[in-house]
Each structure stands twice: as C-alpha cells, then as structure tokens.
Amino acid sequence: MTIANARIAGNPRVPEPVNEQARDYAPGSPEARNVLAEIDAVTAADVRDLPNVINGVRRPIGESAPVVAPHEHGLELGRIPVATAEDVNAAIDAALAARHDWSRMDWLDRVAIFLRAAELVNGKYRDELMATTMLGQSKTFHQAEIDVNELVDFFRYNVKLAEQIYTAQPFSVTGVQNVMDHRPLEGFVLALTPFNFTAIAGNLPSTPALMGNVVVWKPSEKSALSSDVVMRIFVEAGVPAGVINLVHGDGKLVTEVAQASEHLAGISFTGSTAVFRSIWRGIANNLETFRSYPRLVGETGGKNAVIAHPSADPQALLVALIRGAFEYQGQKCSAASRAYLPRSLWQDLREQLIETTAGLVVGDVTRHETFVGAVIDLAAADRLAAVFDHVKQSGDHEILVGGSVSTEKGWFVEPTIVETTDPRSFVMSEEFFGPLLSVYVYEDDDWEHTLGLLDSTSQYALTCSIFGSDRIAINTALDVLRDNAGMIYVNDKPTGATMGQQSFGGGRGSGTNDKTGSVLALQRWVSGRFIKENMTPDLDWTYPYMG
Ligand SMILES: NC(=O)c1ccc[n+]([C@@H]2O[C@H](COP(=O)([O-])OP(=O)(O)OC[C@H]3O[C@@H](n4cnc5c(N)ncnc54)[C@H](O)[C@@H]3O)[C@@H](O)[C@H]2O)c1
Ligand SMILES: N[C@@H](CCC=O)C(=O)O
Numbered sequence: 401m402t403i404a405n406a407r408i409a410g411n412p413r414v415p416e417p418v419n420e421q422a423r424d425y426a427p428g429s430p431e432a433r434n435v436l437a438e439i440d441a442v443t444a445a446d447v448r449d450l451p452n453v454i455n456g457v458r459r460p461i462g463e464s465a466p467v468v469a470p471h472e473h474g475l476e477l478g479r480i481p482v483a484t485a486e487d488v489n490a491a492i493d494a495a496l497a498a499r500h501d502w503s504r505m506d507w508l509d510r511v512a513i514f515l516r517a518a519e520l521v522n523g524k525y526r527d528e529l530m531a532t533t534m535l536g537q538s539k540t541f542h543q544a545e546i547d548v549n550e551l552v553d554f555f556r557y558n559v560k561l562a563e564q565i566y567t568a569q570p571f572s573v574t575g576v577q578n579v580m581d582h583r584p585l586e587g588f589v590l591a592l593t594p595f596n597f598t599a600i601a602g603n604l605p606s607t608p609a610l611m612g613n614v615v616v617w618k619p620s621e622k623s624a625l626s627s628d629v630v631m632r633i634f635v636e637a638g639v640p641a642g643v644i645n646l647v648h649g650d651g652k653l654v655t656e657v658a659q660a661s662e663h664l665a666g667i668s669f670t671g672s673t674a675v676f677r678s679i680w681r682g683i684a685n686n687l688e689t690f691r692s693y694p695r696l697v698g699e700t701g702g703k704n705a706v707i708a709h710p711s712a713d714p715q716a717l718l719v720a721l722i723r724g725a726f727e728y729q730g731q732k733c734s735a736a737s738r739a740y741l742p743r744s745l746w747q748d749l750r751e752q753l754i755e756t757t758a759g760l761v762v763g764d765v766t767r768h769e770t771f772v773g774a775v776i777d778l779a780a781a782d783r784l785a786a787v788f789d790h791v792k793q794s795g796d797h798e799i800l801v802g803g804s805v806s807t808e809k810g811w812f813v814e815p816t817i818v819e820t821t822d823p824r825s826f827v828m829s830e831e832f833f834g835p836l837l838s839v840y841v842y843e844d845d846d847w848e849h850t851l852g853l854l855d856s857t858s859q860y861a862l863t864c865s866i867f868g869s870d871r872i873a874i875n876t877a878l879d880v881l882r883d884n885a886g887m888i889y890v891n892d893k894p895t896g897a898t899m900g901q902q903s904f905g906g907g908r909g910s911g912t913n914d915k916t917g918s919v920l921a922l923q924r925w926v927s928g929r930f931i932k933e934n935m936t937p938d939l940d941w942t943y944p945y946m947g
Contacts, residue, residue: 408506408508412508414508414511414559414560415559415560416560417553417559417900419549419553419898419899420522420552420553422542422546422549423545425542425545425768432541435530435531437527438527439531441531442477443477443535447476447479448477448478448479449461449479450479450624450625451481451628451648452491452645452646452647452648453635454487454490454491454645454647455494455497455641456640456642457641459487461480461481462482464481464482465479466479467536467622469535469810470774470776470811471763471764471765471774471810471811471812472764472809473778473809473811474809477535477625478536478624478625480621480648480649481649482648482649483649483650483653483654487647488647488649488653488654488657489657492657492658492663495616495643496587496663498614498641499614502609502612502642503583503584503613507566507612510562510609510610510612511559511563511610512638513638513639514555514559514606515556516637516638517633517637517639518552520633520637521633525632525633526548529544529548529551529626529630530544530545530548532598532625532626533548533598533626535625535765536622536625537596537623537776538773538776539765539773540771540773541765541768543728543773547599550597551598551602551603551630554899555606557900557917558606558607558610558922561919561921562610562611565582565919565926566582568580570930576934577933577935578930578931578932579930579931580928580930580931581928581929581930582926583926583927583928583929584611584612585608585665585666585695585925586663586665586691586692586927587662587665587691587692587694588613588615588658589613589614589615589616589667589695589925590654590655590658590664590667591604591605591608591617591667591668591669592654592667592668592675592679593618593619593670594672595621595622595623596623596728596733600670601620601626601627602630603916604617605617605634605644605668606634606644608666610922613666614644616645616654617631617645618646618647618649620671621648621649624648631646651675652678655679655682659682659689662689662690663691664694665694666694666695667679667683667695667696669697669699670699670700672700672701673700673701673859673860673909673910673911675700676698676911679698680696680698683696692927695925697924699904699905699910699912699914700733700909700910700911701733701831701862701909702733702734702735702737702831702860702862702863703738703828703829703830703860703862704724704736704860704863704865705736705738705740705854705864706720706721706724706736706738706740707740707854707865707877708739708745708867708868709742709866709869709870709873710744710868710870711868711870712867712868712869712891713867713869713891714745714748714752716867716891717741717745717749718753719893720892721739723895724893725737725835725836725837726757726771726772726815726835728773729772729813730832730834730835731775731776731780731833733862734863734894734896734897736895737832737838738827738828738837738839738854739837739839739840740854741839741840741841741842742842742843742844743841743842743844744844746841753800753801753817754800757801757802757817758801760772772815772835774811774812775811775812775813775834778811780833780834781807781811781813783832783833783834784805784816785813787832788803788816791818794825796821797818797827798819799817800817800818800839801814801817802814802816802817802836803816813834813836815835815837816835816836817836818838819838820839821840822840823840823842823850824853824857825838825840828840829858830858840853847876851877851881854881855880855881855883858909860909860910861883861886861908861909862905862910862911863885863886863888863889864884864885864888865890865891865893866878866888866889867890867891878890886905886907886910886915887902887905887906899917901917902917903915903916903917904916904917905921
C-alpha cells in the first residue's frame, strides 16, 4: 500500500523565521577565503553545462549559447541550451503530470521541503551560490551576500506566510462546519525571472510551488550560472520531479508556447515593464484558450526618486544617493535614479557627490575594494553609452562626474551624475538600469511644486525616498506622493527591502504591486474552495405560517 499523504495527527507550528545576518567578508577571513576558493574552482573548471531540467532530468544541451563573466567577458563560465517549442511543451507536460500528487500533498510536507532548501542555501551551497552570483551577475561580496541571504529569508518567511493562509479559517455557527480549502491553481504557473537577483530567481518558481502549484521556470540567460545551483538545491531539498521544470531560451518563445496551453493558470514575472505589457497583451489575445483566467503577477521597472527638503541631513542624503544609485551598478529595480535637491543644500552636496562618486572603485568584483562591478551585458553598456552621448549634446544637461564606458575587458560603466535644468528631461523619466543618477535642483520654497513634478514625471511607481526633518514637509510629501510609490522610505535609501520587514512592490508602470514578502504575494497562487457542511439539514421546505 502506498501512503502518499500520511497526515500527521496534530497541527504543528512552523519555525519563527529571523533574518539571516550578513557576514562582512573581511579580507583573509574564513568566509572570504572560502568564497574566493570557490570562485577559483568555478573559473578553473571546464565550462559548465547548464541544462534544461525537465521532469527531474538534466537534459543534454544540444544547440547552446555561452554564459560569460560580465567583468571579464572573455571568461566563458557555462553554456545554456536554446529551448525549442518541443522542450517547453515537455516541461508543461511534466508539470501537469506532477500536479495531481503535489497539489494534494499536505502543506506541511511542502513546507518541510522549502525549509530544507533554506538550510541548503545557507550551508552546503552558500559558497557556490556566492561565487556563481559574483561571477555570473557581477556582484561584489557585499551585494552577493545580501542576495544569498534574501533567498534564505524568502524560503523561511514564505513558509510562515503559507501557514497564515492555511490556518486562516472561517467562522462556523453551531450545526455548521465552514472550511476554506486553499487549493492551488488548476494548471501550471510560468515563472519568468530577471538577471539581477539570485533570490528573485529562486523565489518566483518556489512560491507558487510552496502553495501546491506546478511550475515551468524560465530564468534569465544572464543569471544561468546561479540559477543552475538554485535548481540543484530544489532537487536536493526534495522538490519532486516535474514540480519545478527549468527551461532556458528565448523568453518570448517560452511565453508564447505557454500561452497556447489551456492549462496556463498564472504567470509570475519580474523584469522590465515593456516585456510585462507584452505578456499581458498575449494573455488578452488568447483569453478564449484558457480554462481559467490566468493570474498575472508582474513586478517591473522603476525610476526611483530621492527628494530632499532643505531640512534634510546632508550627510545622510549623500550616503543614500551614493548607495542607492551605485550599489550593484544601479541594476536594482529600486535604485535611486533621479534626485530633487534644494538649492541651499546643493552647493556643498554637489562637491561631495562628485568627489565621492569619482572615488568609487569600478572593476573586478572578486577584489575587496571594488564598489561598482560590470553591468550585465554589452547591450546594457551600449544603452548607457547612448544616454551619455545624448546628454553631452543637449544644452540642458551637464555630466558632473563619470560619463564613460569601457567594454574591452568587461562591461564597465562609470558611476555618473548628470545635472539637468529640465525637470521633464528624459533622464528624469526613463529607466536606464545602470549607474546613472540625474539631479534636478529646485528653489527652497518650491517644495510642494517639486513634489508634484516628481509625481508626474515618470510612468513608474516603485520606490521613493524623502529626506528631511521638518515633519510638516514630510507629511506633505507623503500625501502628494500617495500613489507615486509602492515603497516609500523616509530618511533612508530607496533600496534594500528586507523580507519579513518591508514587503516589496510597486504600482502604475512598476507592476501589480502584489507585495513580495507579504501574505498577498502567496494569496495569488491559491484559489479558494469554500466548503459548508450542514450537520442539521432542513427537512421541511415550507416557511413558517404558510398554513
Ligand atoms: N519590481 C521588481 O521587483 C523588480 C525586481 C527586479 C528587476 N526588475 C526589473 O527588471 C528589469 C531588469 O531585468 P531583466 O533585464 O532581466 O528584464 P527583462 O524584462 O529583459 O527579462 C526578464 C525575464 O523575461 C524574459 N523575457 C525577455 N523578453 C521576453 C518576452 N518578450 N516575453 C517573455 N519573456 C521575456 C527574460 O528572458 C527574463 O527571463 C528592470 O526593468 C528592473 O526594474 C523589477
Ligand atoms: N528588493 C530589492 C530590489 C529588487 C529589484 O531589483 C530592494 O529592495 O532593493
């Protein structure tokens, strides 16, 4: 006899999560030495095969594309297959075949698998995840550490949030039993993940899976090295064959094949706004195809502002601008990319910003002194170079520091600050996803007007920082910017949301604002079935006094 669901007698509580604490990777420390040794091992070894993993099988690569290190693009680290429609259909079939058992598995068993995954990330695979994230996505020790820790946090906190959903049950009166059956979606979920966070790459396929769904996961080809490690962790943690299937290749093709299936139940996307809109259009165009309305979750681009009131602390502002704009080369969706600064603070701040930015070390991420690594690929470097050229030719703009790009060895873009006198300039409205901060200086008594400018200048509404000590001014900003950002920071940089503390997401062009890190994000992957059981069914159809 097979016992697929040996439900234990009792309702255990899942562990209380705490945030994983960052190590500092001091030069020569054991943790730094271990990661550097792992980096040496990855670079010295043969080019890695980073295959599709369908129904638990790591498939032969076939036609393939190279994966290289952005800070040294001559260094080939791996090869990924280019998925065909046949591969994608095989992944969908594997997912659908796994659905029956996985969707009926006790949620506590699924929880155990992802708690195990957290420990594997934190233990056995930590150095490998650090090394592959640093090499493949060009993150410094510090930025890779934030990323790997966030993946641990995602697994642990999502389990706690799942518990909240499953244990939230309705009120029942005497004689009636009401139950909410938090079913997974009927079909499969497509997860499309961006290059910039290993944690997001792990979170998007695992969150629907934790809630009992089966998944086809297409990671960014630019994070393939670390995504392969994440996939191995899923398998080792006990995610059954077919529950999460990884396919590499052209996102458009993968999405089109998925959208041709009646079983597409949802898409979990993080990436650029334009791509998400194309996905939404694809869903609309195929509406009659689907058995259910697919759930669409999209966390997308940003043009995140820092606005300072004259009462702001200049040093805190300086730090937030530098870290917010230039950490990870400005390639966080939350990065500060435009600033509105008052004339009275500008004179001193201008010099400090120029000096500090000019002193940031750009280069090889395996070196401790590096603050800014390479941007992710040649297209990103070219995009920034084109912006710099445009700015240099425009009378309303001045490059205060930076403004050059070098692509010979790696894809390096100097951290750059542009001052503009045009508050509606393209540098104040468009996302460039690189180390570029645009500054508009306003007159001190124009606070409210400037808040209005900020709010109406870009299509995005992701993160925003307000600096100041004048409470009335801060409250005015919070009011005017009510719909401007899903994440508002007061006297803090606009990046670095922490799982379990700040749940992340944005509105307007920045996404569906489903708040990663909150119960709302998990709620999207269940479809309630309400069950009312009557212990005293009516035996008489008549109303009183009918005669
Ligand atoms: N709001 C957030 O939480 C958040 C987080 C991280 C990144 N981002 C955003 O992501 C972007 C950077 O990441 P990226 O360059 O990897 O984004 P991207 O949109 O280029 O790619 C994201 C994913 O979609 C796939 N894809 C590309 N074209 C596609 C298409 N036509 N149809 C379907 N899938 C397609 C990619 O292969 C990748 O897997 C930035 O705009 C950034 O702001 C947002
Ligand atoms: N959650 C991250 C950003 C994710 C997007 O790239 C932050 O808060 O900085």
